[in-house]
Amino acid sequence: MCARCREYREAMGDAGEVLYSAKAFASPGFLRVVAAEGLGVDVVSAGELGLARAGGYRGESIHFLGNNKSLEDVAAAWEARATLVVDGFHDFDLVRQVLPAGAGLRCLVRISPGVRPDTHEQIATGQLDSKFGFPIASGAAREAVERVLAEDRLRLAGIHCHIGSQILDLAPYRRAMAAMLDFAAALRRDLGLVVERLGAGGGLGIAYTRQDRPPSPGQFVAALRETLERGCRERGLRVPALVVEPGRSIAGPAGVALYTVGSIKEIPGLRRYVAVDGGMGDNIRPKLYGARYEALLASAPAAPPTQTVTIVGKYCESTDVLIADVPLPELRPGDVICLPAAGAYCLSMASNYNGVPRPAAVMVREGRARLLRRRETLQDLLAAEVVEVPGDPPALPMVAVDGSEGAQTGLQRPLGE
Ligand code: LLP
Numbered sequence: 001m002c003a004r005c006r007e008y009r010e011a012m013g014d015a016g017e018v019l020y021s022a023k024a025f026a027s028p029g030f031l032r033v034v035a036a037e038g039l040g041v042d043v044v045s046a047g048e049l050g051l052a053r054a055g056g057y058r059g060e061s062i063h064f065l066g067n068n069k070s071l072e073d074v075a076a077a078w079e080a081r082a083t084l085v086v087d088g089f090h091d092f093d094l095v096r097q098v099l100p101a102g103a104g105l106r107c108l109v110r111i112s113p114g115v116r117p118d119t120h121e122q123i124a125t126g127q128l129d130s131k132f133g134f135p136i137a138s139g140a141a142r143e144a145v146e147r148v149l150a151e152d153r154l155r156l157a158g159i160h161c162h163i164g165s166q167i168l169d170l171a172p173y174r175r176a177m178a179a180m181l182d183f184a185a186a187l188r189r190d191l192g193l194v195v196e197r198l199g200a201g202g203g204l205g206i207a208y209t210r211q212d213r214p215p216s217p218g219q220f221v222a223a224l225r226e227t228l229e230r231g232c233r234e235r236g237l238r239v240p241a242l243v244v245e246p247g248r249s250i251a252g253p254a255g256v257a258l259y260t261v262g263s264i265k266e267i268p269g270l271r272r273y274v275a276v277d278g279g280m281g282d283n284i285r286p287k288l289y290g291a292r293y294e295a296l297l298a299s300a301p302a303a304p305p306t307q308t309v310t311i312v313g314k315y316c317e318s319t320d321v322l323i324a325d326v327p328l329p330e331l332r333p334g335d336v337i338c339l340p341a342a343g344a345y346c347l348s349m350a351s352n353y354n355g356v357p358r359p360a361a362v363m364v365r366e367g368r369a370r371l372l373r374r375r376e377t378l379q380d381l382l383a384a385e386v387v388e389v390p391g392d393p394p395a396l397p398m399v400a401v402d403g404s405e406g407a408q409t410g411l412q413r414p415l416g417e
Contacts, residue, residue: 001030001254001343004217005037008246011221015239018221019063021202021247022048024344025255027361029372031055034250042085042202042245046076053080060106063199063245067131074098078105085110085160085199087133089140092147099153108160108199108243109134109148111141113179117164117172117203120289126163126176133161136183145187156193158240159184162201165248166289168214170223173200177224181231188237199243200224206252208341209294217249248344255343257283258298259322261335262314272309274331279313280320281353283339283346287319295326298336303329311337315354347373352381 008018019040022031026048031041032055040061043049052062062082066073069087074094077084084091087110099105112133115126125132134141141159148156163176177200184195205214215223224242232239259276266272285291295311297303305327313320322339331337350358357376362369 001250002033002037004250004253005034005039007217008221008244008250009038011218011225012242012244015225016197016242016244017061019061019243019245020250021245022052023348024247025251025346025348025361026051027347027372028052028054028056029363029370030251030361031057033363039250042247043082046070046073049073049076049080049082063108063243065110069094071098078103081105083107083157084154086144086148086154089144089147092151095151095153101152103153104155105153106157107148107154108158108197109141109144109156110160110162110199111136111180111183113161113163113176113183115163115172115176115179117167118169119164119166119203119205122289123166124164126161126172136179141183142186145193146191149191149193158195158197158199158243160199160201160243162199162245163203165203166205167203168205168212170215170220173203173220173224174227176200177227177231181228181235181237184237184240185235194238195240197243198228198240199245202244202246202248204246204249206249206341206344209292214249217246220244220246220249250344252341252344255341255346257339257342257346258336259311259339261331261333261337264331264333272307273312274309274328274337275312275314276322276337277314278356278359279315279322280317281313281315281356282350282359283322283342284349284351285345286322293323293339293341295323295328295337295339297329297331298338300329301338306330314356352376355381357381 012018017040019042020034021042028051031052035056041052041057042063042065043052044066059081060083062080063085064077064082065085067087071094075098078099084105084107086107110133112130112135113126114128116124128135134144148154161176161180163172187193204220207214228242229239259278261274261276263275306329308325308327310324311322360375361373363372
């Protein structure tokens with residue numbers, strides 16, 4: 001993960017900024033390491049901002065995105081003096097309610113460049129039909145820029161886009177960059193505005209299986225820089241600072257999910273199910289995006305496969321399948337199997353479905369291990385619950401429908417009576 005952060009930083013040089021997209025995996029201990037590597041961070045909620053601050057982030061190196069920010073989100077962004085990425089006209093109302101006049105909070109305007117990358121449709125965002133970004137084609141992008149210029153609570157630092165995730169081909173990035181530069185050229189021509197920063201988003205794909213051949217972070221940044229510099233030359237524009245915000249390509253390859261084998265069910269002539277102590281609660285990606293993983297036996301990762309099995313989880317859903325038809329060596333209950341490339345969008349999208357506590361996260365480096373996040377307990381599951389024990393006095397005075405105290409109606413009787 002440090003090597004990937006460095007590869008991004010070195011490829012970027014002084015041409016711009018690299019942010020880590022915290023949605024991929026946002027443990028403060030992890031963010032602290034990313035921050036030490038010189039990367040900024042992108043967050044999408046007051047909660048993620050809180051995690052980033054706990055990871056040591058401050059100020060404009062935090063970019064606050066989101067298509068439906070709340071008042072609390074904007075207040076948190078203002079309090080942290082983060083860079084606000086405006087994404088929708090609603091943001092202007094929130095900014096007026098939260099920020100004092102003349103605040104001059106640094107912002108970017110998120111543009112929808114009208115480019116569809118070749119990725120799973122659930123993780124494509126750059127196309128016109130998307131909830132994200134101001135479309136160029138409809139004139140909304142232009143209007144948003146003009147409204148920022150007229151709002152002294154905001155200070156326009158540039159424009160931003162993000163076309164999607166798990167993208168393995170760099171061509172859509174070149175198309176998005178061309179659309180953004182055409183837009184920048186129109187802003188200069190019509191408004192005399194010089195775009196100083198251009199956000200190209202994240203989205204670089206990673207290898208989940210041996211067949212995947214993603215470009216490296218270095219190739220990704222080099223392609224963007226080259227497209228940006230050439231595109232600016234062709235349009236007679238000053239080259240803006242480039243901003244990229246990768247998530248998966250930093251956290252993904254760093255993470256290995258470990259599962260312990262439990263029940264093994266054989267349906268002769270049909271299938272062998274190997275059930276593990278996790279599943280869709282800690283990795284929803286196979287079901288949500290048809291994501292494919294590989295698996296290895298942790299104690300003998302190079303052992304040749306002797307069987308084809310289907311790895312399923314422990315959740316009460318037939319759909320709780322982690323990997324169908326995967327070749328593995330002989331397995332016994334208690335064996336540990338690992339799924340590589342599980343560092344991004346697994347734990348950060350985990351749930352407590354079926355009352356299963358979420359697993360621990362451990363950071364390992366040169367043979368040393370450090371706990372980033374402990375395994376959850378029953379106490380964590382109960383932490384936000386309001387539990388009334390039968391026989392306890394009711395927490396609130398009971399009020400009858402007519403408002404008089406002390407009367408009991410079926411509606412107000414506490415649970416358990
Ligand atoms: N910037 C913006 C505005 C984004 O929306 C995202 C991801 C990123 C950066 C980081 O993208 P990355 O480099 O990680 O691809 N849960 C899905 C991925 C959703 C991505 C959402 N946005 C998955 O598991 O594949």
